[in-house]
Amino acid sequence: MSKRFVAIWFRHLTTDRMIRRRPDLGDVPFVLAASERGRMMVKAASAPANARGICAGMVVADCRAILPTLQVLDEEPGMEEKLLTALAEWCLRYTPIAAVDLPDGLILDASGCPHLWGGERAYLKDIIARLRGYGYDVRAAMAGTIGAAWAVSRFGKISPIIDSGGQAEALLPLPPAALRLDQAILDRLTKLGLYQIRSFMNMPRAALRRRFGQGLLSRLDQALGQEAEEIQSVRPVEAYQERLPCMEPIRTAPGIEIALKQLLERLCMRLETEGKGLRACVLKCYRVDGELQQIDIGTSRASRSVGHLFKLFELKIQTIRPNLGIELFLLEAPVVEDMPVAQDALWAVCDSNEAVIAELLDRLGGRVGMACIHRYLADEHYWPERSVRAAVSLQEKPATEWRSDLPRPLHLLPCPELIQVTVPIPDYPPMQFHYKGRLHQVKKADGPERIEQEWWLQMGLQRDYYRVEDEQGARYWLFREGHYGSGEPQWFIHGFFA
Amino acid sequence: MIRQLQGEVLSLQGHKRAAGSDRLRTGLGPLEASFPDRVFPTGAVHELLSFAAEDAVATNGFIAGILGSLMGQRGACMWISARRTVFPPALKVFGIEPDRIFFVDLNRQKDILWAVEESLQCDALTAVVGELSELSFTESRRLQLAVEKSKVTGFIHRYSPKSRNTVACVTRWEVRPVASVLEAGMPGVGYPRWQVQLVKVRNGKPGSWELEWSAGSFRHISRRSFAISEFETRKAG
Known part of the structure; x- marks a missing residue:
């Protein structure tokens, strides 16, 4: 499956939000300003102000000279990030991987999602229409790479949807700024008369590297899909997750136990086929009233035994407050380790003993806390207080021998x-x-x-x-x-x- | 005839006769004569009482001595207590690898009892030591039921209990330190020596002995040799 990315550009992110909050500002030219080096600088300008030639980076006094009726409001620092994170979380309805692209954009990994909306055009249209409905002035584009989608969303003039493989062609007429370059490199490119990507895209790489550094080449490669680029999703996808929606809200402990058992069976079956075992597990219960209740357990060695994990959870089920009822159960395994297939061989007496002991320790640790359980190894110190240290795992063997030549008190x-x-x-x-x-x-x-x-x-x-x-x-x-x-x-x- | 009947009664009471070859060697010597079937009862709960810090450490030493032979090369043990005082390196002298003991430190008596019971049900362990002060008859009965299934040996060390109430444990011990004895004229402190009193034992004969822990095993000090060495030291001193 080819990768598809959507880049969303909020042209007036903070001012649009201001208008959403204060609808009376809708048609009034206003700016958000903050004090910088003893003068007020424009941080963001609304669309009507933009139309009068006022843009971010100007001094407020100059803007007042251009437009005496200009309204100046205080800027809240850090607002963009907060706003974009919230918007990225809202975008999780379109794809499980949505990332913030500071200062004014979002990147969605749409691979395998658009067909659910009936095609890429409808998908993109839905995103834009909804965001515009909320009052955000957005542009969006879809392409096979993050770089190309970003470029087309900001600078594209023809079509917002670029087929995978068509990135090079789409980039040709765009200005170099579409490649997300530093201002210094952009200035140098302009100075040399390279106003479009087409004018330098096919130049020898060695010459480009010598004049503009590796940054330009890697941005170009990223846009063309020759170099990988990663995005950091706002909510990382849990690789091992099972969900159980309920028709009727669950309110009783036996009901929760049944749900938990079902989820554990599914999760453990999956872990078994992949040869893994879990070290930590979280049960999240979404209540009807929107609250989240959760209980978590940890194990001292990788496990995928339903019975054992259920016993660990059982000790904590009574801490869940179902109130009006739970409508969705989510079981996640955030920490997963490789676990060899259980070998019930005749000679593996010691190992099976160890597994049983590990399960016992988990049960004890689940109720009273793992911090209460210690196993000690010899440490190379002469002072009695320091001659032992706590072992970190069940399998850890002592690195030094226990000494018995000197008398030590019991x-x-x-x-x-x-x-x-x-x-x-x-x-x-x-x-x-x-x-x-x-x-x-x-x-x-x-x-x-x-x-x-x-x-x-x-x-x-x-x-x-x-x-x-x-x-x-x-x-x-x-x-x-x-x-x-x-x-x-x-x-x-x-x-x-x- | 009577011995055969006794054996049958014991097996009905849940005391399993150990096979001749793998009889447990605790090195307790003449003490073993007072146990049913002349072997230290494993898969049972033992109760040990102590009333002072000095007695408590002697009691723990006695437990450690028995644990050493119980655990052998690969056993594992759980040591559950409220205020842990045991210093792991010292266990090496009693033939125990200190890293094969799990120490569980809990605050509430209720938690300790729960942890002891839970551990006694786990048949992968060799022994469980629980240090607490109070134990009611019902609670001890629960512990006894747990070991009957799993065959784990339990030691309940009761430090300064309010009363010597009856409990369902197989034995009740009281251990006190006694002065060590050295070869005549030698300076220093001798091997640990305890007055071990078997106050109660089910189907056995209670008694009192003096034991010494030397060279990795128990050594019984008979009255006469004790008297002689005492006499000699006095003469020398």
Whole structure:
């Protein structure tokens, strides 16, 4: 299927909107102006003002000299973009891919759409007629490339519809400005007397590149369809989406569950044929009153099991407020990953276990949040707080071995707690210490194990760790922070040994 | 005759006899005599009580020791708690690869119970450890029903519970740390040593033992050898 693009040009975008808002301005020449370098500059002029020779870029004082009755209104900055985005969203009725083309246009990817309106001419006519009906002064053109459609919409004089393959011919009589070039290049072209595209289109490319740079050549190639050009749609199309419109509004939880099951079955069937699995999924419920309710789930590994995904959603269904009823369900999978075909082989015991565990983690994460679930890997740090890090995925293997040569407490306090000690100096373990209002007599002790400040982090003083046992037989991990030489060092408790 | 009948009663009560070859080796030594069928009950829920931070860590050490032999080379475990204190690298000493444990940190008791029950139903896990304070009889019954299907071993560690209420768990343990014992004249702190009390056990004999965790396995300290080593240290000291 050949590509077809529609370029729409709003000749008086902001002023037309002003008239839509204030119909009394309809026949009055007015301009939208903004202050720039201490003077008022015209940003947009309405059609009647244009007719009197007033255009954007002039100084308001000059315009007043031309036309004393001219009305000057303040310009709202950023209005074009807002307006064009809204118009692009409105244009989604014509095609799923509609992009904003600042400052005054829209680009629609119409490939495969015009036949629904009974042909390209009717399609284009419908767009123009409706937009004009809203009061926008538009010109539109359709061509096989974005560049050609843009050129013809602005500068074309003969036909707004250019067949695929006819771009070169259509471009010939147009001025160079139709190629969306920089002002500097346009000036140079005019200076050389190249007023039409035909005068330089067939020149040797090397000569064009040398004089005007690569920009001109790539714009020409884009217009002729020899170089690809991408547009950014206002609403990206979800590749994996299923929709279920309902004849009667759905208001009950069982109804939502049935709809969800149907959608999941369809989506998972599609994922299965394409060898994919989803990592995130969103159920959008469009209510009768125009409100949108949505619930989303995430999985810790790619999945396409209806039962599992349904269980994840089931935990959240009660958060949907159907009010008067839901008329459209939309199931989208924004994150999709390749997933090999499930192999229920006899020897793949470990993998299937992993899948079951992943499903369990998803269920837990779905209810209490994934942030609550951790798996730890060893990290190359000496400080106990930093010697573990959270694993990011279920499959991640530890990069370094777990060390078991140094004694580490089974319980580690989240942060060391200050204790009062009685201690012979310099390098002896405490004889007794106070912790949580109880005095512990140290009977046995081991240490010190010095853990230095890690030079690549430069945080904290060095610690001397002692393993001590009190008269009850309980074992603790204490440390002294810093040396004796510099002030009174403090003692902390950092953990409990089994 | 009586032993045969006992075996039948046990199998009717849902206690499955382990095949001779893959009998679980927990290294608990004389403790195993007090279990039904002389083997540590897997696929059941065990209850452990502790009342102080020092007891809690000894209890977790005892759980970790059993977990090490339960998980073996490829098992996975879920550790669900409110205020997690376990420091993963320390588990290596108990023969566990710390990266095969999933730690779930939850705030509400209700969520913990739900997560424990949900995990106990998942037969891909080897064991589930839940740390909470209160457990009613009904709740424990639900957990027991969950493991009967999935054969996962559950450990419910109750830290400072309000009362020692009856629950439907197979055993009830209380573990306390006791002073470690060193070879005469050696300085430092010895191997972890605990007073393990089996308060209740279904179809078994309760008792109390002293265990030490040394060289990657449990070692039972019999009264006499304990007395001798104690005597020797005193003499030396």
